[in-house]
Amino acid sequence: AQSVTQPDIHITVSEGASLELRCNYSYGATPYLFWYVQSPGQGLQLLLKYFSGDTLVQGIKGFEAEFKRSQSSFNLRKPSVHWSDAAEYFCAVRRTGNQFYFGTGTSLTVIP
Amino acid sequence: ETGVTQSPTHLIKTRGQQVTLRCSSQSGHNTVSWYQQALGQGPQFIFQYYREEENGRGNFPPRFSGLQFPNYSSELNVNALELDDSALYLCASSYRGQGYDEQYFGPGTRLTVT
Numbered sequence: 472a473q474s475v476t477q478p479d480i481h482i483t484v485s486e487g488a489s490l491e492l493r494c495n496y497s498y499g500a501t502p503y504l505f506w507y508v509q510s511p512g513q514g515l516q517l518l519l520k521y522f523s524g525d526t527l528v529q530g531i532k533g534f535e536a537e538f539k540r541s542q543s544s545f546n547l548r549k550p551s552v553h554w555s556d557a558a559e560y561f562c563a564v565r566r567t568g569n570q571f572y573f574g575t576g577t578s579l580t581v582i583p
Numbered sequence: 584e585t586g587v588t589q590s591p592t593h594l595i596k597t598r599g600q601q602v603t604l605r606c607s608s609q610s611g612h613n614t615v616s617w618y619q620q621a622l623g624q625g626p627q628f629i630f631q632y633y634r635e636e637e638n639g640r641g642n643f644p645p646r647f648s649g650l651q652f653p654n655y656s657s658e659l660n661v662n663a664l665e666l667d668d669s670a671l672y673l674c675a676s677s678y679r680g681q682g683y684d685e686q687y688f689g690p691g692t693r694l695t696v697t
Contacts, residue, residue: 475625507688514587514673514688515626561625569614569679570639571686573625 477574492547494562503565504545557581587689604659606674615657618673
């Protein structure tokens, strides 16, 4: 069963515009959720994580994400996108045994 | 603090051959996980090593095997290579014991099978 779904394969936004990347998960227990960013030819960099507590989490580079249990979602947001944010973004869930399952990713293009 | 390193950076092999990829975990970490990332896809969990033993495996055949050494570095071995094994192989290290485990990824090894 698919653990993480990222419905948007590709998104294009203008520099300075706001951004929201969608992530839905399927997991019975309280999930540990993550957002990673990957630049071309690079490994994955952790943007932010949610384990418990406050459902709005802040990350690096001005990103934030909100955990909504009722919607099984963990969407990533940024109020103002910079050209350097162009990259591939992956949502992931940590399941038992510290095994991470990733979505298929959303490719972000930023236009001037 | 030294991050996760992987070697080699790129590798070209022929179908049927065997390959070994290497990963040095971040200082202080005791767990290593391996992922396969095909072009245009998200990383797929292969397996994880903790205390030199396999500790969880994804949906990969037995020709994918691994090792973890006392210094927590790790190897991924793939036998009888197939064309579909062409991918970016990512290693991630973490420390088990904090209550949660945050994984730190290396830059990956790009494997091409011809």
